[in-house]
Amino acid sequence: MKLDVLAVSPHPDDVELHCGGLMIRFADLGYATGIVDMSRGEKGTRGTTEDRKREAAAAAEVLGLSERLNLGLPDARIGACETHRDALLDAIRRFQPELLLVPHEAVRHPDHGATTRLAKDAAFLAGLEKIETDRPAFRPRQLVFYLTHHAFRDPRPSFIVDISSTYSRKVGAIKAHRSQFHDADSTEPETYISRPEFLEEVEAQNRYYGSLIGARYGEPFVVREYLSIDDPLAHFAGDK
Numbered sequence: 001m002k003l004d005v006l007a008v009s010p011h012p013d014d015v016e017l018h019c020g021g022l023m024i025r026f027a028d029l030g031y032a033t034g035i036v037d038m039s040r041g042e043k044g045t046r047g048t049t050e051d052r053k054r055e056a057a058a059a060a061e062v063l064g065l066s067e068r069l070n071l072g073l074p075d076a077r078i079g080a081c082e083t084h085r086d087a088l089l090d091a092i093r094r095f096q097p098e099l100l101l102v103p104h105e106a107v108r109h110p111d112h113g114a115t116t117r118l119a120k121d122a123a124f125l126a127g128l129e130k131i132e133t134d135r136p137a138f139r140p141r142q143l144v145f146y147l148t149h150h151a152f153r154d155p156r157p158s159f160i161v162d163i164s165s166t167y168s169r170k171v172g173a174i175k176a177h178r179s180q181f182h183d184a185d186s187t188e189p190e191t192y193i194s195r196p197e198f199l200e201e202v203e204a205q206n207r208y209y210g211s212l213i214g215a216r217y218g219e220p221f222v223v224r225e226y227l228s229i230d231d232p233l234a235h236f237a238g239d240k
Contacts, residue, residue, distance in 0.1 A: 003066060004031035006097035006140075008088065008119050010078060010111040011041040012056040012070070013177040017202060019101055019146040020063060020170040021163025021219050027064030028166070034067035035060070036091045038084075038115050039075040046188040047179025059176035062169055067095065078111040080118060086133075089122040093135035100140040104147050104222055106155060112148065119143070145222040149205065157220035158227070160209050164216040167206060174199070 005026050009015040015023060015035050026033045037056065042049045053070075060068040071087045078084060092100065102119035103112045120143065125131055127139025147157065163170065175181060179188070182196045192198065203217075210218035229235050 001032065001066060001095070003034045003095040003097045005033045005099045005101065006092070006095050007033070007035050007101040007146075008103070008115060009035050009037045010103060010109065010115040011039055011044070011075065012037050012052050013041070013059070013174065013180055014103065014112070014148070015101070015146075016059050016063070016170070016173040016177065018103070018148050019219055019221070020173045021166045021206070021217065022101075022146075022161050022221075023063050023065070024166040024169050024173070025161065025163065032066040033063070034065055034069070034095055034097070035063075036088065036095075037068070037070040038078055038088070038118075039073045039111065040070055041075050043075040044180065045191045046186070046194060047177075051179045052177070055177040055179060059173045062173040062176055069094075076111060078114040078118070080114055080121075084114075085118050085122050085125070088118055089126045089131075090133055090135065092122055092126040092140065093133060093138050096138045098141045100143050101146055101221075102143060104145040104155070107148050116145070142223065142225075145224075147220045147222065149202065155222055157209070158223045160213045160218040160220050162210065162213060162215040162217070163206065163219050164210065167217040171199070171203075174202070 007015045023033055040049050041052045073084055100123055103116055105113050105116040107113050123140050123143055127137055129137045180193060182194050206217040209220045210216050
């Protein structure tokens, strides 16, 4: 099906962490939304592939997604190669999103940086008619980069979305990935994101960005192009 918004996630749970609030807002507004997971997260310290598959499906329900597709690319080995790029290109042509959300390259995990490069290339090349596949050419109207936990204050966001009304559900979507986050009963090794403090840090980040726009919670985003505003007064005044 055609989607309005498609978010690209290096691993299951990345979108939930970094732009889950916005994805829920889109669904609440009636937009068709989806996620393309680049890998199954099979190299992660905690959880099995089957665990992560079930968790991703549960999170998709919380997010209100219309579609969730896993490309099955090798975790910890996502690279800027034609095979990986073309898999994402095909997904873009399949879902024809107007808006494509991708991770910003200011990241810790190499799969995230590779996904950023692949997504930028695939989004452009998907619009070239002479690149022939089983699907018609299509290019998203806009690429938007979501900031991750490791891009807390750099770079400066282009805009911040108020997610106060969706924050609790965002947390629910994150916690659907039970194997990855803190569980006092788990016997698996502790990781950076399974620390009890990690979700508190996520909340602190969302509270910080929310405070910059006078909201309780916010999520930051970056666009590379200059934004055009036809009526600055209407834009800044909003509904009265």
